[in-house]
Amino acid sequence: MSDTRPTYDFVIAANRLPVDRAEGENGTEWKRSPGGLVTAMDSVMRGRDGAWVGWSGEPGEAPEPFDDSGMHLHPVALSAEEVRDYYEGFSNDTLWPIYHDVIVPATFHRRWWAAYRTVNQRFAEELAKVAAEGATVWVHDYQLQLVPAMLRKIRPDVRIGWFNHIPFPPVELFAQLPWRGHLIGGLLGADFLGFQREDDAWNFQRACRQLEGYETEGDTIRVEGRTVRAAGLPISIDFADLESLARDPEVQKRAEEIRESFGNPQVLMLGVDRLDYTKGIRHRLKAYGELLRDGEFTPPDVALIQIAVPSRERVEAYKTLKDEIELTVGHINGDYSTVEATAVRYLHQSFDRAEMAAMYQAADIMLVTPLRDGMNLVAKEYVTCRIHDDGALVLSEFTGAATELGDAYIHNPHDIQGLKNRIVQAIKDSPEERTRRMKRLRDAVRSHDVQKWAGEFLDALQAVPSDEAQKAAGA
Numbered sequence: 001m002s003d004t005r006p007t008y009d010f011v012i013a014a015n016r017l018p019v020d021r022a023e024g025e026n027g028t029e030w031k032r033s034p035g036g037l038v039t040a041m042d043s044v045m046r047g048r049d050g051a052w053v054g055w056s057g058e059p060g061e062a063p064e065p066f067d068d069s070g071m072h073l074h075p076v077a078l079s080a081e082e083v084r085d086y087y088e089g090f091s092n093d094t095l096w097p098i099y100h101d102v103i104v105p106a107t108f109h110r111r112w113w114a115a116y117r118t119v120n121q122r123f124a125e126e127l128a129k130v131a132a133e134g135a136t137v138w139v140h141d142y143q144l145q146l147v148p149a150m151l152r153k154i155r156p157d158v159r160i161g162w163f164n165h166i167p168f169p170p171v172e173l174f175a176q177l178p179w180r181g182h183l184i185g186g187l188l189g190a191d192f193l194g195f196q197r198e199d200d201a202w203n204f205q206r207a208c209r210q211l212e213g214y215e216t217e218g219d220t221i222r223v224e225g226r227t228v229r230a231a232g233l234p235i236s237i238d239f240a241d242l243e244s245l246a247r248d249p250e251v252q253k254r255a256e257e258i259r260e261s262f263g264n265p266q267v268l269m270l271g272v273d274r275l276d277y278t279k280g281i282r283h284r285l286k287a288y289g290e291l292l293r294d295g296e297f298t299p300p301d302v303a304l305i306q307i308a309v310p311s312r313e314r315v316e317a318y319k320t321l322k323d324e325i326e327l328t329v330g331h332i333n334g335d336y337s338t339v340e341a342t343a344v345r346y347l348h349q350s351f352d353r354a355e356m357a358a359m360y361q362a363a364d365i366m367l368v369t370p371l372r373d374g375m376n377l378v379a380k381e382y383v384t385c386r387i388h389d390d391g392a393l394v395l396s397e398f399t400g401a402a403t404e405l406g407d408a409y410i411h412n413p414h415d416i417q418g419l420k421n422r423i424v425q426a427i428k429d430s431p432e433e434r435t436r437r438m439k440r441l442r443d444a445v446r447s448h449d450v451q452k453w454a455g456e457f458l459d460a461l462q463a464v465p466s467d468e469a470q471k472a473a474g475a
């Protein structure tokens with residue numbers, strides 16, 4: 001195809017587009033895609049004249065490029081086999097468990113790896129068509145780790161950044177991957193690599209040194225006469241935008257309705273997660289069930305809303321998790337609900353932003369208990385919506401967010417007794433103490449919002465000298 005399509009100076013690539021295609025009764029409908037990546041990048045892209053290259057969420061032919069909310073969206077096609085092998089297989093049944101401390105065992109298949117390479121090549125080729133001469137290309141997440149080197153090969157003129165939204169594993173776990181050298185080589189095609197925490201960037205540098213023999217100095221890696229920088233740059237949310245939604249009188253009215261629907265309990269707790277084994281939902285329910293058993297509190301004085309957004313439902317570990325969670329919720333409700341009051345209201349659904357803002361406002365205690373999480377933007381969303389500086393965030397130490405949100409009620413979710421103690425402390429602390437903590441949490445998110453993060457990432461990407469400059473300087 002001779003390409004007469006427009007090109008862009010700023011292009012991002014992520015496995016998913018910000019909207020998912022769904023065939024509904026009225027034909028094709030587009031829904032917002034799940035997950036933290038889309039939450040963050042959606043706000044970054046609005047107002048920039050850039051293109052977003054990604055999958056439309058359904059197998060089959062790619063729709064033609066189209067515009068949505070001021071963004072130019074360029075769908076990439078995945079066949080049904082590629083959805084199975086590249087997306088469900090290699091991305092979410094090989095890489096996802098390895099990058100999340102092997103909470104469930106990882107599965108290795110050479111066929112999955114072949115599909116991962118093929119799809120990454122397709123993304124690189126699409127980017128090469130969409131990027132203008134000298135453009136900035138920003139690649140996202142673990143599904144596209146080969147894209148930087150593949151793109152550099154076709155288009156050495158563009159500047160390439162990559163950001164990892166999930167943790168980067170310790171070298172001992174990363175080393176299990178039979179294709180580890182290819183993954184490192186793929187990433188080192190970028191000029192700048194961003195990670196959620198310094199620790200993740202160090203893990204990557206260690207893997208480069210120990211497994212592939214690269215020389216590193218400070219936060220840079222020497223690659224065939226170039227230097228690549230790898231640094232920690234924690235992602236955030238659009239504080240001002242979400243806060244103004246939380247101030248909307250309609251949202252506040254809805255928050256009151258939600259509390260009333262529980263009979264205005266003294267303590268309303270909330271959990272909001274994709275239904276993923278990394279999120280520690282079982283540990284949270286165990287702690288909550290034990291607190292009810294111990295008589296620490298009882299419905300209707302207390303209630304828990306658990307939102308579990310459907311995710312990766314054809315991957316075995318996710319099916320097992322769903323069964324376990326639903327069984328546990330059934331047990332807790334069977335044992336502790338009353339005719340009038342439900343102990344856990346479990347919702348296996350996703351909700352729009354306004355409804356989420358109302359739930360965050362309705363909840364006295366937010367339970368964020370992952371066993372491992374790159375960042376956890378739900379924690380940041382909760383504190384943003386606490387416009388009266390009240391409420392309490394119970395936050396796992398194994399989230400990226402814990403690095404910045406040290407004023408939360410930090411806990412180790414494996415330590416069920418410790419988690420119970422933290423929940424009780426959050427409930428029993430004085431309102432003044434909760435306000436003191438919440439003010440500081442809100443300051444932390446306000447002063448480091450997603451625009452600041454994106455600005456820092458793009459500045460760091462521009463600051464890396466170009467190939468030509470490095471060659472001219474004899475680097």
Ligand code: G6P
Nearest residue numbers: 016034035036037141165166312
């Ligand atoms: C996490 C990942 C994203 C992913 C999202 C939803 O936030 O970092 O890359 O898009 O989960 O998962 P899904 O598999 O539905 O895209």
